[in-house]
Structures are given as structure tokens and as C-alpha cells.
Amino acid sequence: MAADDRTLKEAWSSIPSQGEVGIGLERFTGQRMERILSTVGAIGSAALGAQALTAAVTRLNQPDAAHLGMMALVFAPLLWMIVACLIGKGVKPAAGTFTVAYAAALAVWPVVVDRTVREPSNQPWIFFLVNIGVVAAMLAFTPRVQLIWALTLPILYGWVRLVQGDFEQSWWISTGFDVTFTIILGSVIISLAWMFRQVAAGVDEARAQAVEGYASAAAASAAEEERVAMSALMHDSVLAALIAAERAGGERERALAVTMAREALTRLANTEASIAQEGSDAPVSRAQIVAELRRTLSEQGVDAVVEERGSAEAEVPGKVARAMVLAARQAIGNALAHAGGRGLHVLAESASPDRLSVTVVDSGPGFDPEVIGEDRLGIRASIIARMAAVAGKSRIDSDADGTTVVLSWEPS
Template sequence: MTTDDRSLKEAWSSIPSQREVGIGLERFTGQRMERILSTVAAIGSAALGAQALLAAVTRLAPPDPGRIGMMALVFLPLLWMIVACVIGKGVKPAAGTFTVAYAIALALWPVVVEGGVRDPSNQPWIFFLVNIGVVAAMLAFTTRIQLIWALTLPILYGWVRLVQGGFEQSWWISTGFDVSFTIILGTVIISLAWMFRQIAAGVDEARSRAVEGYASAAAASAAEEERVAMSALMHDSVLAALIAAERADSDRARALAVAMAREALTRLANTEASIAQEGSDAPVARSQIVTELRRTLSEQGADAVVEERGAADAEVPGKVARAIVLAARQAIGNALAHADGHGLHVIVESAAADRLRVTVLDAGPGFDPDAIGEDRLGIRASIVARMAAVAGTSEIVSDADGTTVVLGWEPS
């Protein structure tokens, strides 16, 4: 492949698309808020987790396999959650795993850990992680499930403590205080997280509305500028070509009038494109046109295919190829806008190595081409005038069964 061929392919790949706009910032504030919440959760979990681990190790005498297994069941998922919150990846599965593992550890606590401690004021090490389980639920689940966990974990802890104390009266007061404290603290944690997330969502929504308003204003301004430029073009170039054609009284004058008309049509068809985008006369393979049409369908979310027929090695001049692609893109856009893409099908066929025809079909309700307003240039300028500017042909047939747009070109 020569340097010119590579340059031509790069130029074709840079044809502007209708949907090449910046996306991914619609949840910028929400993502930042989630990152802040996970970082704060990592700091709090590390502090309370270290406190609980120290209490568990100091009370591990003599070594008990059941207690060691209980520690592994709790602290390994906790360590995973802390690491995930720090790096900002896999936070939800890690937090969900710790929440479930902690609930299982609480349920197994009376069975695995013997009730040797008879002092109700002496809290076990697993108590320090009750609200960490609520924080993990806040990171992993929806608001409704978060509230359920904020009530379930403290109540489960209270039941475990009462079972361990044999439901004696001295255990009810201290256990009730612990349960009520953890419920209040867990509810406050979830409420604050919900409030921060709502604020972030509001900021993202306001930003989205502002961007949409700016885009609408910019589009309206661009449309008005294009309308003014089109009016000036019609007044100067097209009117001059019509006057020259009317006054032509010889073959040379008629040839000049035709050249002026063709130049006017070229400028009219490429009003929205810059001079650098008009293309050159370097040959363009049919495969590149097919690739561009498929990219157009993909970017516009159309469930359609581009069918190839005839000579696969066909080539047309660059300006012709660009005119066909832009006209076909307009036809595809019309089919999506007015027919919802029903029955959309694109056919690219070559009867010979230097001839090309592109057909865009849809099964929409159709329209009356003669009833289109004079100020609507989607078909006149973007399809008919564009193809006429490169000495091509365009045929539009529409009825109640659908619309067919046929774009053709062959050398003179």
C-alpha cells in the first residue's frame, strides 16, 4: 500500500459522523461522590477492623480452631473490601461479600464461640464491626436493602448476645443499649450517603440540561447561519448561472452556462462541508464506501445491513464517492427519522468496474416529494443537488409501501 493510499484511507476514516460527540460525563459528580464514599468507608473500616482484630487476637488463648475460622470468615472479606475501596475497583462485590459473611458469622457466633464470658458489659470483638457491615451494605445495595441491613444486623447481634447470656435480665439492658446505638448510627450513615448521592445526581442532571440547552442553541445558531449562507449562495451563484443560461445564444455560451450551473450545484451540495472535506479525484474502492455506510448504520443504531452486489473491485473518483456516501447518509437519516428504520436496507452494486449504484429502501409510510416545502433542503440539496454536482443521478420513489432512494454514477 502506497503513502497516497494510506493517506486516502485516513482521510476517509476522518469523515465527520453525526454522533461523534463527547459522552461519559453525564455521571461525573455521581462517580466522584461514589469514590469519596468508598474512600471514607475504607478509612473507617481499616480503623475499626484493626481494633476488632486486636481484640480478637488478645482473647485467642488458647488457640481455638472455631475462633480462628470465625476470624478468617470475617477479616478476609473485610480486607478485600478495604483494598477494593482504596483502588476504586470491584467495590460492590467486595462490600456485598463482607456484608453477607459478617451476617453468617453473627448467626454462627453462639455455636462456634462458647458463652464463657458472663459479663454483659464485656463486648465481643465482632461488635465493633456491626456498623462496618452497614457501611458495606451502603456501598453494595440499593437504599431499601441498605435500610433492611441497618435494622437486621444490630437486631441479629442483639439476639446473639442474649443467646450467649442465656436471656438473663442483666443482659437485656446492655444489649438493648448496644442495639439501639448501632441502629441509630447505621441509619444516620445510610441517610447521609443517600443525601450525598441525591445531591450529586441533581448536579449531574443540571449539567446535562445545561449541555443540552447549549447544544440546542448552537444548533439553532448554526442552522440560521447556514440559512443565510444558502440564501446568499442561491442569490449569487445559482441566479448568475440561470441568467447566463437564459442569455446563452451559442454553443460556447451554453457550455459556459452549464459549467456555471455545475459549479453552483457543487457549492450548494457542499455548503455544510469544508473545502478540505470535498474529496479529490483519486479512485476510491467500493469496499471503502461499503465500510463507511456500515459505520453510519452502526453509529445511528440502525438494525440494517449493507448488501454488496456485482463487481467487488469497482472504483469511482473520490469526489463521487464522497457525494454518494453523504447522499446515502442523508437518505438513511430520513428513513430513521420518518420511517423509524422499518425495513431499512442498503444495497451497493456495481454493474461494471467504473459504475456504482447505491439503493436505500425502507418500509415506512412514504411521502409525497412534490409536497415538500421550498425551504426543506434535506432532499433537494443533500441528495439531488449533491449527486447532480458530480454528474450522478438520484431517483426517489415513495408511496404507502415505503420509500426507495437510488443513487447512481457512471462515467460520461
């Protein structure tokens, strides 16, 4: 049995916790915007890259090693960048590699190009990729570096074109037009990307502030409601029971004090239960209790299950069922708050039709129940006192491997 319990605990501890699943959601809009920018960049790069490749192949008069090496230097990183943008992985390394490779290709262009072709108005195939280099810089670098590349690449292209034309006057007009056009278009690309990213960051920040504000307000409201309820109960039921116990002189008075104390503990343990929930004490089936526990897990957003074992026809009194459900809710809340929901597992077991136990297990860091402060009522009032008020039992075992809370009831 011990080996089976250890195997079960190891299996449940391998399930990712709620906190682990939620990592990265604080930048949801920003991540979606980056995905959109990379996808649009891949589509534009593919279109202009195909145009540049067609021009390079059709104008290849001398298919020597220099020209082929130049094409490989440019189009291999470009293909890598397009694939990385489409699959959404390794975008920054691929885009940065293409930016540097394209700048290197521009730098050696005057050495490789055939200078016998004197057509200043006919742009070479490498011109079609100038703004693709700007797009790659936008995907790979910070805004300041992006602006530098948006100016550097067009100016570098203009310089190598003038070198190719030996700085003749006819080359200045067409080259100046090309450089001006690419600088303007590159600046627009960088500005739009910066604007979209700022909007996405603002949405993420507003969402985080709204969630934080709502959580703070909800916590403050719950704490205030609990304080008021606890104060009323302590003033009325609990103190009245203590006074009756102090003044009890005979057997009848002592029995009455015990009854008052039990009722006070019941009301104290069920502080958060509404009057409608208290209802009658008609028998409640195990299926109803399991349904309530599953609803609790669903409301908490926890991907955990409630396992059932033993007699499916088991029933317990209504007060017992309510106390057990509320105590199990508290144990589940403790597992979420202190263990991050790691390895959370709930077991409802019936050894016989009139007996029921609920076990809440997690694989968190554990704690020492003996060192819990006297003012912390999460375990003492909400679990131990609640089960004691209905003549039930509660057992809490906790160590470095996790925490197990067992709630059980059987007829006396």
C-alpha cells in the first residue's frame, strides 16, 4: 500500500501546477503582436525575396563562384528568417543574421558586380532587399538600433551604387531617388512597429493593473466580511457557551453547556456558509459531495480530478456533508495558496454505506502544523474545528514531499 501511495504521489506531482501553466500570460498581447509582426514580415520578405531571386537569376551573365557566393550569402539567411518567422521560433537570431549578411553583401557588391553593365536607372537585384534588411532589424534589435539600420542600409546601398558607376553624374539622380525612397519606407516600417508594440504593452499593463486591483479589492472585501462575521460569532455564540460552561453547577447544566458549545463550534466553523446552505439535515449522497468538490476545483481553475473509491451508495447527514465540503474547500485553497496547486488530488472514499472520508493531497513544500500562529484560523477553525463540530475526524500530515489532509466521518 505504501508503494502504491508513493507511486500515486509521484504521478500527480508530475502534473504542471496552475502557476507554471500561467507563465507568460502577463505579456499576452505583446506576444501576439510580435507573432503578427513576424508573420507579416515573413510574407513581405518572401514576396520581395522571390522578386530579387528572379532578377538575380535572369541577369546572371557570369555564373562564376563570386556571383554564386554572393547569392548564397544573401538568400540563405533570408530563407532561414522567413521560415523562423512562419514557425515563430528563433526569429531574432535569424533576422539578425540576415541583417548582418545583407550589409556584408552590400559592402562587397562593387567588387563582385560586372561594371561593364552601365545602366544607372535599372536597379540591381540587391536593391529589392534593402527594406527587407530594415524589417529584419525591426524583428531582431532594439528601437534605437533599428533606426540606425534604417539609415545605414540605404546609405550603404547608395554608396556602393555610386562606386559601381564611378561617381558619374548620371548615377547620382537615380541613386539619390532610390536612397530617399528606401529611407522613407524604412522609417515608416520602424515607426509602425514601434507604435504597435507600445499599444500592446499598454494593453498588457492595463490588464495587469486591472487584475491586481480586482484581486486587492476582493481580498479586502473578503477579509472585512470574515472579520465582521467572526466578531459577531465570538460575541454571541462562543462567549455565551463559555459563560454557560463556567456557571454550570449540575449535570443538566453541564450537558446544556456542551450542547451550546457544540452549536457554537458548528456556527463558527461554517462562517462562510450562507443561511440557505445550512438547510435541513437530510442525508446527502457521496455523489453530491463529489459534485460540489468538482465544482470547487472548476471555480478555482484547477486542472485536477476527484477520484471515487468504495461504496457508491454512501450517505452522510447533511450537516456532516456541508462541514466536510467546506473543510475540503479550505484544504484545496491552502494547497493552491501555499503549494501552487502542484500535484493536487482529491479522493472521496467510502468503506461502507454510512462512512465517508475525503483526502486532499498536494506535492508542495509542506509545513509544520505545530508552528502555525494562534491567529491563523484556516486550519484550526475551518478544518479541525469544523470536523470536530459534527463529530468527525481530521488528520493533517505534512513534510517536504507534500501535504495530506484526511477528513473522515462515521456514525458514533
